[in-house]
Amino acid sequence: MRKYRERPLEPVDEDLAVTTGPRGPDAIDRLIVAHGAGVVCEILAPMLTADRMARIDEVLAARLASVIPVVEDVYDPHNGAAVIRSAEALGLQELHVLETGLRFQAASGITRGCHRWMDLHRWRDPVACAAALRTRGFTVLATTPRGAISIDEVDVTRPVAVVMGNEHAGLPEATIAACDGAVVLPMFGFTESYNLSVSAALVTSHLAARRRAHLGARGDLDPDRLAHLRARWYALKIRGAVGVIERAVSRRTHRDVAPGPHSP
Numbered sequence: 001m002r003k004y005r006e007r008p009l010e011p012v013d014e015d016l017a018v019t020t021g022p023r024g025p026d027a028i029d030r031l032i033v034a035h036g037a038g039v040v041c042e043i044l045a046p047m048l049t050a051d052r053m054a055r056i057d058e059v060l061a062a063r064l065a066s067v068i069p070v071v072e073d074v075y076d077p078h079n080g081a082a083v084i085r086s087a088e089a090l091g092l093q094e095l096h097v098l099e100t101g102l103r104f105q106a107a108s109g110i111t112r113g114c115h116r117w118m119d120l121h122r123w124r125d126p127v128a129c130a131a132a133l134r135t136r137g138f139t140v141l142a143t144t145p146r147g148a149i150s151i152d153e154v155d156v157t158r159p160v161a162v163v164m165g166n167e168h169a170g171l172p173e174a175t176i177a178a179c180d181g182a183v184v185l186p187m188f189g190f191t192e193s194y195n196l197s198v199s200a201a202l203v204t205s206h207l208a209a210r211r212r213a214h215l216g217a218r219g220d221l222d223p224d225r226l227a228h229l230r231a232r233w234y235a236l237k238i239r240g241a242v243g244v245i246e247r248a249v250s251r252r253t254h255r256d257v258a259p260g261p262h263s264p
């Protein structure tokens, strides 16, 4: 395990641990799976304004699931936060973090809560992460100043995940070897590499634009995932949504099983 200096004390987003991903669904996800996205939206919609629901649908329509940034061993919580913030602003749905040496942290002053709209997946093993993405149809590409493939040559006819290394050493050889190739962002100055969060934004904005052009659409969520996210985002907009859903479902269940006035 690589060792780094103590990181600066910084308020970080503590709820990063409970975003959806291999760690399992949170309470909101469990309720959506148990009762259906439609039922959850039906319960919560009266508590949201029409503008807010329209905004959620607008963002959902532009959500791109087929470009995924992956970052390994991010040292600086400001960079962690900047990666999330750019990815969310670009309309990407997933961020995968490899924690081979360092736990991923994001400065809350920079994310301003935007991580809540994304799915964060945490991994300890680069090989397992790449294999899981490949199984889902993704090409997995390392990014390094010494990459052999120019960013313009990346095949965007398939979903693509791009792996970024940390601020100091960049990507370990083992991670690069676990990928399907290594991509370089052209550099023209004396500087030898871009900053991590800048690289992540440059690479993903470039690939997302080309992928959207290839798809001929802003977003690519399948209908089930879109419906699930709509219900989740409704819930995230309402304080105490879990309790609201639980009480409404319980009232509906009692209403359905209670004997009516004409029951024998």
Ligand SMILES: C[S@@+](CC[C@H](N)C(=O)[O-])C[C@H]1O[C@@H](n2cnc3c(N)ncnc32)[C@H](O)[C@@H]1O
Pocket: 143, 144, 145, 146, 147, 163, 164, 165, 166, 167, 168, 169, 170, 171, 183, 184, 185, 186, 187, 192, 193, 194, 195, 196, 199, 200
């Ligand atoms: C500050 S750089 C790390 C520099 C490190 N000394 C190295 O040589 O990889 C952080 C990360 O940004 C990405 N990066 C920076 N410049 C890049 C470039 N020109 N092409 C592709 N990726 C780059 C890589 O993922 C890199 O691991």
